[in-house]
Amino acid sequence: MTDRWPRVPETRLDAGAWQLADRTRERLFELPRVTVEGHTLMYEEPSVSERLDTDEPLCFFFATRLGFEPNLSSGAARLVEPLIRRQARSRFLETLRDRGFSGLDSRTRDDFQTSDGYDGQRTTVRGRCRVADRSIEATGLLAVWRADGFFVAGGGYPHLERDDERAYRAELSELLRNVS
Secondary structure, three states, X not given: OOOOOOOOOXXXXXXXXXXXXXXXXEEEEEEOOEEXXXXXXXXXXXXXXXXXXXXXXXXXXXXEEEEEEOOOOHHHHHHHHHHHHHHHHHHHHHHHHHOOEEEEEXXXXXXXXXXXXXXXXXXXXXXXXXXXXXXXXXXXXXXXXXXXXXXXXXXXXXXXXXXXXXHHHHHHHHHHHOOO
């Protein structure tokens, strides 16, 4: 299996004070005669957690490049794409719940496009996250697309103020579009 990590927009991450929190390579699931492995970079942005005086990482962004053993032909890739998208959404909802998000409501649309021009699917998840004794509105964004392989990228953030919510949504959307 290839040892390829996704490329992320380092300059944007640095400008936004995002910090690399984890780098993992793991077997995600298996298909008949095919193993699917993910190479994931996880980033966290600490300013919201600091403002709320919590150690919980409330703002996060991840990028995953999927690898297949054996490699998939282009015809096989088209066949497994719906399964990849379902698995990605399921795992993302699980990740949000693990990070304290609740009351999740999701909407998926085929309106995502990377900065390189690849089309994909975007899922927006709305809910709440618990911080100490408060429950705060929160949003998660997930994108799944196929370029020279499959990519999954996403993240989440709480809504502290209307301007913050807009800024984090714009920043996260831009990060997602620039993964390759």
